[in-house]
Structure formats: C-alpha cells, structure tokens
Amino acid sequence: MKQLNTLPIEMFLDKARIAIKSNQKHLTLDIKEVQSLSDSLAVAMTRIAGDLDNKLTAVESTPSVFSVNMDGGGFR
Numbered sequence: 001m002k003q004l005n006t007l008p009i010e011m012f013l014d015k016a017r018i019a020i021k022s023n024q025k026h027l028t029l030d031i032k033e034v035q036s037l038s039d040s041l042a043v044a045m046t047r048i049a050g051d052l053d054n055k056l057t058a059v060e061s062t063p064s065v066f067s068v069n070m071d072g073g074g075f076r
Contacts (some may be wrong), residue, residue: 004044008036 011033019027
C-alpha cells in the first residue's frame with residue numbers, strides 16, 4: 001500500500017490554526033490547495049473505511065462460543 005500523503009491536511013490545519021488565532025473572518029485556499037486537500041482526505045477516508053470493514057468482517061467471522069466450567073466448590 002502506498003504511503004498516505006498527509007501534507008495537504010497538515011498545511012490546511014496550520015492555515016486554519018493561524019487564521020483562528022489572528023481572528024480572521026475568512027480562510028482563502030487556491031484551487032491547487034483545494035484539489036490536493038480533497039485528494040488527501042478522500043484517500044484517508046477510503047483507507048479508514050476499508051480498515052473498518054476488514055475489522056468488522058474479522059469480528060463477524062470469528063465464532064462467538066463461550067465455555068463456562070462450574071464446580072460446586074467446597075466447604076471446609
């Protein structure tokens with residue numbers, strides 16, 4: 001699996017943090033930044049959804065058999 005490029009997400013979060021701290025009312029992204037952020041988020045969400053599906057499938061395919069052994073104990 002190819003390594004996930006999170007740099008566009010990190011750059012957006014940095015811009016947003018700076019905008020919030022400086023009390024800006026708008027955050028401007030050029031179309032290249034928007035495209036790379038969109039692609040990065042799409043790949044990240046697809047991988048998360050795939051991992052979740054794999055985990056759910058593994059849990060569903062694992063039999064849920066419980067074994068309980070009981071003994072009467074003893075008084076002394």
